[in-house]
Amino acid sequence: xxxxxxxxxxxxxxxxxxxxxxxxxxxxxxxxxxxxxxxxxxxxxxxxxxxxxxxxxxxxxxxxxxxxxxxxxxxxxxxxxxxxxxxxxxxxxxxxxxxxxxxxxxxxxxxxxxxxxxxxxxxxxxxxxxxxxxxxxxxxxxxxxxxxxxxxxxxxxxxxxxxxxxxxxxxxxxxxxxxxxxxxxxxxxxxxxxxxxxxxxxxxxxxxxxxxxxxxxxxxxxxxxxxxxxxxxxxxxxxxxxxxxxxxxxxxxxxxxxxxxxxxxxxxxxxxxxxxxxxxxxxxxxxxxxxx
Amino acid sequence: xxxxxxxxxxxxxxxxxxxxxxxxxxxxxxxxxxxxxxxxxxxxxxxxxxxxxxxxxxxxxxxxxxxxxxxxxxxxxxxxxxxxxxxxxxxxxxxxxxxxxxxxxxxxxxxxxxxxxxxxxxxxxxxxxxxxxxxxxxxxxxxxxxxxxxxxxxxxxxxxxxxxxxxxxxxxxxxxxxxxxxxxxxxxxxxxxxxxxxxxxxxxxxxxxxxxxxxxxxxxxxxxxxxxxxxxxxxxxxxxxxxxxxxxxxxxxxxxxxxxxxxxxx
Numbered sequence: 001x002x003x004x005x006x007x008x009x010x011x012x013x014x015x016x017x018x019x020x021x022x023x024x025x026x027x028x029x030x031x032x033x034x035x036x037x038x039x040x041x042x043x044x045x046x047x048x049x050x051x052x053x054x055x056x057x058x059x060x061x062x063x064x065x066x067x068x069x070x071x072x073x074x075x076x077x078x079x080x081x082x083x084x085x086x087x088x089x090x091x092x093x094x095x096x097x098x099x100x101x102x103x104x105x106x107x108x109x110x111x112x113x114x115x116x117x118x119x120x121x122x123x124x125x126x127x128x129x130x131x132x133x134x135x136x137x138x139x140x141x142x143x144x145x146x147x148x149x150x151x152x153x154x155x156x157x158x159x160x161x162x163x164x165x166x167x168x169x170x171x172x173x174x175x176x177x178x179x180x181x182x183x184x185x186x187x188x189x190x191x192x193x194x195x196x197x198x199x200x201x202x203x204x205x206x207x208x209x210x211x212x213x214x215x216x217x218x219x220x221x222x223x224x225x226x227x228x229x230x231x232x233x234x235x236x237x238x239x240x241x242x243x244x245x246x247x248x249x250x251x252x253x254x255x256x257x258x259x260x261x262x263x264x265x266x267x268x269x270x271x272x273x274x275x276x277x278x279x280x281x282x283x284x285x286x287x288x289x290x291x292x
Numbered sequence: 293x294x295x296x297x298x299x300x301x302x303x304x305x306x307x308x309x310x311x312x313x314x315x316x317x318x319x320x321x322x323x324x325x326x327x328x329x330x331x332x333x334x335x336x337x338x339x340x341x342x343x344x345x346x347x348x349x350x351x352x353x354x355x356x357x358x359x360x361x362x363x364x365x366x367x368x369x370x371x372x373x374x375x376x377x378x379x380x381x382x383x384x385x386x387x388x389x390x391x392x393x394x395x396x397x398x399x400x401x402x403x404x405x406x407x408x409x410x411x412x413x414x415x416x417x418x419x420x421x422x423x424x425x426x427x428x429x430x431x432x433x434x435x436x437x438x439x440x441x442x443x444x445x446x447x448x449x450x451x452x453x454x455x456x457x458x459x460x461x462x463x464x465x466x467x468x469x470x471x472x473x474x475x476x477x478x479x480x481x482x483x484x485x486x487x488x489x490x491x492x493x494x495x496x497x498x499x500x501x502x503x504x505x506x507x508x509x510x511x512x513x514x515x516x517x518x519x520x521x522x523x524x525x526x527x528x529x530x531x532x533x534x535x536x537x538x539x540x541x542x543x544x545x546x547x548x549x550x551x552x553x554x555x556x557x558x
Contacts, residue, residue, distance in 0.1 A: 050466070050469075053469055054468070054469065054472075057469060057472045057473065057476075060476060061472070061476055064476065064479065064480050064485060065485075067480075068485040068486050071486055071490060071491060071492065072331075072335055072486065072490075074490075074492050075335070075338075075339050075342055075490060076335060076338040076339055077338075078338065079331070079334050079335065079338065080334045198312055198316070199312060200310055200312050200313040200316070201312050201313065201315070201316035202316070203313065203316035203317045203319065203320040204316045204319050204320065206320050207319055207320040207323040207324070208323075211320065211323045211324055211327060214324070214327050215327050218327075218330070218331055218334075221334075222330050222331060222333065222334035223327075223330045224330065227326070227330070
């Protein structure tokens with residue numbers, strides 16, 4: 001249980017005093033996150049066979065998505081004007097970015113339950129940022145399976161695609177995966193903030209996280225313009241994979257966007273993340289315990 | 293009989309309590325319905341009449357799938373987690389003492405749950421789909437009751453499978469892996485990800501005779517008017533046979549399992 005975390009750092013100056021008050025909040029949060037995650041990883045590793053099986057299971061779950069796309073391509077040569085390797089690239093980037101985010105922040109879905117049953121109170125009284133605790137709560141290393149599957153599809157795409165590589169395109173790959181994960185991360189934080197208000201509406205969050213990841217696995221050409229506008233300007237998921245990937249593929253952008261938008265993902269990730277942080281703070285302030 | 297009716301009503305009421313969760317579920321089903329519908333449009337644009345469906349039938353298929361997802365518990369979320377927990381903790385011993393049949397008890401509760409979810413999470417996504425897309429509607433009024441009967445049989449098959457999965461907890465204790473495998477297979481072989489007629493060759497043939505085709509593929513085909521006359525009777529017989537076979541298998545496993553129940557004292 002999270003209640004047993006040793007939060008007091010070694011070398012604390014005063015006995016009983018907490019040293020992190022002197023550290024910047026962000027660092028303090030990251031450190032706490034790391035400690036809690038390490039604890040959950042240790043407890044996971046106590047049952048190694050179970051870990052291997054559940055990781056494999058997680059990999060298999062997401063593999064069925066891609067299998068579905070492969071089955072579609074037994075009937076057609078192109079979907080929305082895109083070939084299978086091209087869709088595999090879109091899929092691989094989106095799945096890896098989402099997998100990364102799901103590994104780091106996926107546990108935040110449980111927040112609604114904690115608000116309902118009042119166990120969130122335990123997190124509030126600890127001298128550790130609540131966001132870090134919620135994010136690390138029951139950290140599930142098995143979610144690494146999703147990342148492995150995403151990377152496998154990405155690998156397949158890179159091997160089969162005939163891309164005129166430039167240094168910029170090469171650099172784009174890690175940048176978009178990492179900033180894509182950050183964009184998804186912001187969606188998770190927004191979702192968690194929303195759960196303070198809605199409590200048992202974690203499914204709404206899934207619509208944006210899992211739904212968004214599914215959406216991005218297909219090319220933008222198949223979706224209605226308004227939907228594409230929505231995921232570009234409202235919930236900026238298009239910056240996770242569509243826009244940067246289309247640059248790598250030398251494809252036209254949706255909505256006649258200019259070429260430079262492909263380089264925006266890191267900026268969008270930071271800006272959207274900051275907004276999510278504000279929403280989280282506002283939501284946390286509205287929290288009233290159930291008292292139970 | 294009265295007892296089971298009460299249990300079913302309880303199952304219905306229990307899920308009816310979570311209004312926000314239901315609304316959230318409807319929202320998610322609708323979002324996924326939209327995403328899936330656009331991929332199907334792209335697919336059927338490239339290959340009209342794919343799998344014997346025209347575009348409006350394919351779109352109807354998408355929204356029937358979203359409407360039945362919760363009712364048929366294709367991604368889990370029924371009674372099985374609770375039953376497994378009771379087996380793991382030993383509370384099952386109390387259930388076995390009750391003057392009620394274990395399997396029928398849980399079936400009644402699950403039917404109540406499914407009835408609520410068919411109304412709460414089924415109708416709205418289908419309406420949303422019908423408003424936003426040009427989806428095929430049944431050719432005649434008798435198709436609606438025929439469709440609902442097929443859905444009911446599908447729900448019983450779904451229950452029977454999940455009951456078997458839950459009983460594995462007697463041996464495995466932690467049933468998370470078994471549950472995950474079960475809903476994974478269910479999602480794929482029910483035709484939720486892609487209609488079964490689109491599965492190639494042997495995979496398609498195997499998928500059609502597995503029990504999961506009763507969950508979505510057959511009800512959807514009944515809705516789309518693919519079965520008439522004796523064909524419809526055969527479709528029901530297929531679903532019914534799986535339901536009976538799996539329920540019997542559940543009984544058998546249950547009697548084997550309960551003979552080896554060891555209640556950990558406390």
